[in-house]
Amino acid sequence: MLQPNRTKYRKAFKGRIHGNAKGATSLNFGAFGLKAMEPERVSARQLEAARRAIVRHMKRQGKMWIRVFPDVPVSKKPTEVRMGKGKGTPELWVVRVKPGRILFELDGVSPAVAKEACELGAAKLPIACKFIVRPTEA
Numbered sequence: 452m453l454q455p456n457r458t459k460y461r462k463a464f465k466g467r468i469h470g471n472a473k474g475a476t477s478l479n480f481g482a483f484g485l486k487a488m489e490p491e492r493v494s495a496r497q498l499e500a501a502r503r504a505i506v507r508h509m510k511r512q513g514k515m516w517i518r519v520f521p522d523v524p525v526s527k528k529p530t531e532v533r534m535g536k537g538k539g540t541p542e543l544w545v546v547r548v549k550p551g552r553i554l555f556e557l558d559g560v561s562p563a564v565a566k567e568a569c570e571l572g573a574a575k576l577p578i579a580c581k582f583i584v585r586p587t588e589a
Contacts (some may be wrong), residue, residue, distance in 0.1 A: 468549055473504050490547075501573070501576050527539045548578065
């Protein structure tokens with residue numbers, strides 16, 4: 452599963468996800484892609500599940516790029532623990548995804564296979580996603 456080797460700080464603020472994505476809004480590597488349509492925190496487990504679904508459907512053909520990386524730690528307190536006594540320990544890693552961000556890119560497969568693979572991958576994610584095609588390929 453994806454997570455950073457080391458970070459500057461062990462715990463992070465929750466924060467809010469405002470506005471649209473500033474970068475990574477167009478296809479740079481592949482001919483097909485999966486674009487986020489709403490803001491949400493996507494966990495490393497969800498990304499891995501989507502990646503597996505896409506790769507399995509492509510049946511080892513073509514190439515895939517993951518355009519996001521879960522680098523934000525999310526802390527959780529154990530169950531049945533009273534309020535106070537500080538923040539919990541880091542439990543999982545997430546990426547803050549803004550609308551318009553490209554999550555995955557594919558190349559080397561037919562448009563039908565890429566569309567089906569991206570739909571299977573999108574079903575594993577907690578956000579609405581859109582299948583996009585590079586304009587020259589359409």
